[in-house]
Amino acid sequence: xxxxxxxxxxxxxxxxxxxxxxxxxxxxxxxxxxxxxxxxxxxxxxxxxxxxxxxxxxxxxxxxxxxxxxxxxxxxxxxxxxxxxxxxxxxxxxxxxxxxxxxxxxxxxxxxxxxxxxxxxxxxxxxxxxxxxxxxxxxxxxxxxxxxxxxxxxxxxxxxxxxxxxxxxxxxxxxxxxxxxxxxxxxxxxxxxxxxxxxxxxxxxxxxxxxxxxxxxxxxxxxxxxxxxxxxxxxxxxxxxxxxxxxxxxxxxxxxxxxxxxxxxxxxxxxxxxxxxxxxxxxxxxxxxxxxxxxxxxxxxxxxxxxxxxxxxxxxxxxxxxxxxxxxxxxxxxxxxxxxxxxxxxxxxxxxxxxxxxxxxxxxxxxxxxxxxxxxxxxxxxxxxxxxxxxxxxxxxxxxxxxxxxxxxxxxxxxxxxxxxxxxxxxxxxxxxxxxxxxxxxxxxxxxxxx
Amino acid sequence: xxxxxxxxxxxxxxxxxxxxxxxxxxxxxxxxxxxxxxxxxxxxxxxxxxxxxxxxxxxxxxxxxxxxxxxxxxxxxxxxxxxxxxxxxxxxxxxxxxxxxxxxxxxxxxxxxxxxxxxxxxxxxxxxxxxxxxxxxxxxxxxxxxxxxxxxxxxxxxxxxxxxxxxxxxxxxxxxxxxxxxxxxxxxxxxxxxxxxxxxxxxxxxxxxxxxxxxxxxxx
Numbered sequence: 001x002x003x004x005x006x007x008x009x010x011x012x013x014x015x016x017x018x019x020x021x022x023x024x025x026x027x028x029x030x031x032x033x034x035x036x037x038x039x040x041x042x043x044x045x046x047x048x049x050x051x052x053x054x055x056x057x058x059x060x061x062x063x064x065x066x067x068x069x070x071x072x073x074x075x076x077x078x079x080x081x082x083x084x085x086x087x088x089x090x091x092x093x094x095x096x097x098x099x100x101x102x103x104x105x106x107x108x109x110x111x112x113x114x115x116x117x118x119x120x121x122x123x124x125x126x127x128x129x130x131x132x133x134x135x136x137x138x139x140x141x142x143x144x145x146x147x148x149x150x151x152x153x154x155x156x157x158x159x160x161x162x163x164x165x166x167x168x169x170x171x172x173x174x175x176x177x178x179x180x181x182x183x184x185x186x187x188x189x190x191x192x193x194x195x196x197x198x199x200x201x202x203x204x205x206x207x208x209x210x211x212x213x214x215x216x217x218x219x220x221x222x223x224x225x226x227x228x229x230x231x232x233x234x235x236x237x238x239x240x241x242x243x244x245x246x247x248x249x250x251x252x253x254x255x256x257x258x259x260x261x262x263x264x265x266x267x268x269x270x271x272x273x274x275x276x277x278x279x280x281x282x283x284x285x286x287x288x289x290x291x292x293x294x295x296x297x298x299x300x301x302x303x304x305x306x307x308x309x310x311x312x313x314x315x316x317x318x319x320x321x322x323x324x325x326x327x328x329x330x331x332x333x334x335x336x337x338x339x340x341x342x343x344x345x346x347x348x349x350x351x352x353x354x355x356x357x358x359x360x361x362x363x364x365x366x367x368x369x370x371x372x373x374x375x376x377x378x379x380x381x382x383x384x385x386x387x388x389x390x391x392x393x394x395x396x397x398x399x400x401x402x403x404x405x406x407x408x409x410x411x412x413x414x415x416x417x418x419x420x421x422x423x424x425x426x427x428x429x430x431x432x433x434x435x436x437x438x439x440x441x442x443x444x445x446x447x448x449x450x451x
Numbered sequence: 452x453x454x455x456x457x458x459x460x461x462x463x464x465x466x467x468x469x470x471x472x473x474x475x476x477x478x479x480x481x482x483x484x485x486x487x488x489x490x491x492x493x494x495x496x497x498x499x500x501x502x503x504x505x506x507x508x509x510x511x512x513x514x515x516x517x518x519x520x521x522x523x524x525x526x527x528x529x530x531x532x533x534x535x536x537x538x539x540x541x542x543x544x545x546x547x548x549x550x551x552x553x554x555x556x557x558x559x560x561x562x563x564x565x566x567x568x569x570x571x572x573x574x575x576x577x578x579x580x581x582x583x584x585x586x587x588x589x590x591x592x593x594x595x596x597x598x599x600x601x602x603x604x605x606x607x608x609x610x611x612x613x614x615x616x617x618x619x620x621x622x623x624x625x626x627x628x629x630x631x632x633x634x635x636x637x638x639x640x641x642x643x644x645x646x647x648x649x650x651x652x653x654x655x656x657x658x659x660x661x662x663x664x665x666x667x668x669x670x671x
Binding site: 067073415430436 | 661
């Protein structure tokens with residue numbers, strides 16, 4: 001069956017709107033609502049979307065300060081091409097479809113997060129591996145509606161479910177339970193499988209676990225699950241944020257679990273510990289970790305989380321069953337042997353995070369790299385361990401000079417990303433951010449609702 | 452916990468006029484701006500720093516939380532982010548108006564003259580500034596081959612062409628403002644927002660020119 005025929009079949013008679021969806025580089029969920037006839041007419045040729053999708057910062061100003069790739073023109077049109085395998089019934093009368101961005105000549109846009117993630121998945125496949133990933137979605141819920149939150153500048157909000165913040169706490173008020181139950185039901189209606197949800201460390205904080213799957217599906221589900229969480233919050237009169245640190249207290253992460261399969265067998269498993277493939281993958285992740293931090297911790301606030309003893313990793317380290325390190329290896333199980341990459345914040349774009357993680361894994365496997373010994377002690381506060389870059393500029397510098405990630409992800413992405421991060425740094429300092437505040441109003445305004 | 456790693460000012464530039472000017476690693480824009488401005492001032496007049504003067508001068512932005520401390524000690528100048536000590540002089544300034552004071556400075560008067568002198572480098576003529584800007588901007592990726600700086604004065608239209616090649620970029624405006632942009636005294640985007648400066652080129656070229664303006668203004 002042709003794609004067009006599939007489209008016609010997919011678009012049921014009672015559909016009045018098709019929402020086309022994607023994330024931009026910052027991870028914001030973007031798209032258009034189109035009429036079914038328009039969707040059917042353009043599903044194959046693509047939809048014109050202005051390049052400002054990748055050209056604006058989270059404050060809606062054009063990002064400047066660096067050389068643009070050739071596809072950036074004067075608000076030039078890019079082609080959004082829907083991936084019809086993602087077409088779902090979002091709500092009564094509304095279907096949604098995720099897609100990617102291409103130049104009119106068919107060249108993929110090098111900064112398109114989904115394109116980049118898919119390219120790494122395909123590159124991994126040429127090595128004979130398929131990847132399975134899982135992501136932990138952490139978010140903070142507030143009692144107030146988004147309108148009230150906006151009116152208060154996103155400050156001094158009331159955590160939903162009570163002010164007690166202890167992980168796994170079941171003694172939550174019913175409004176918190178009702179919210180997460182509604183999210184779970186909505187995910188089921190859309191067809192997104194979830195595994196668990198629970199209280200996280202901070203007051204109002206929740207962790208949602210989606211079912212592990214292939215990287216692109218999980219990234220698509222991640223983007224949609226966050227949209228669901230926002231929509232449910234709106235409907236119930238509450239607020240949700242994926243900001244790295246929505247209050248001066250706890251931050252929130254987006255850990256990525258990864259396993260590789262070859263011929264249907266977990267390539268990370270060995271009876272006596274990490275397999276050769278796992279060790280090579282770890283070595284690649286460590287070799288690229290400082291540069292990768294720019295992608296994993298994308299915003300100014302992301303770096304405020306990097307405090308020893310507070311949860312996030314602070315060092316370029318790995319360990320077996322050691323959650324104080326940046327990469328935790330789970331070994332010794334034929335099915336569950338995996339790596340947990342613990343650097344990403346909740347504000348990371350998962351497509352880009354996964355692309356960058358896979359880039360490191362591929363480099364490690366290709367080069368048969370060997371990692372340093374795993375850390376068996378606590379990796380926080382150690383005077384002799386290499387630290388992660390702890391500011392947006394240090395991380396951007398590290399990525400700019402990372403030859404491995406340049407080779408894997410491409411100069412176009414690296415240069416564009418680094419340019420946007422330096423713009424972010426300049427905007428923060430010169431338009432109202434305060435580096436000496438626990439959390440400045442500028443950050444709340446910029447990051448609470450987006451990405 | 453801060454966004455910027457605040458450390459001691461330890462990264463020294465080559466001594467300028469016998470004065471060692473230091474900024475912290477990963478310095479913020481205001482720190483870089485102040486250090487670059489002081490460097491320009493001392494290059495023009497190495498006698499601006501009185502021998503034996505010790506103290507701290509706080510510089511605060513009038514419209515943003517940006518703040519920095521200039522520490523004078525033993526013939527060296529260190530610039531650090533924030534104001535973490537009790538300064539001898541506390542000044543609030545307009546960072547986009549040549550460090551013009553906003554309100555009354557507080558503190559020891561003997562530091563006011565020094566601060567004013569250190570933060571007021573002489574402005575070269577616009578033609579010299581344009582050529583100098585282009586020399587410094589050559590290393591910025593994507594920079595056009597030529598800069599055409601244009602002013603309209605009492606004698607009609609004048610222009611300076613710096614560089615040569617196939618691509619060019621035009622910046623036009625009053626001579627003093629152009630000189631200020633080309634030396635980094637005024638931010639290019641801020642100058643554009645006044646309507647007094649105009650540019651002719653592509654959006655991508657403007658983006659690169661903004662990067663070049665950061666290079667001269669903030670020494671990044």
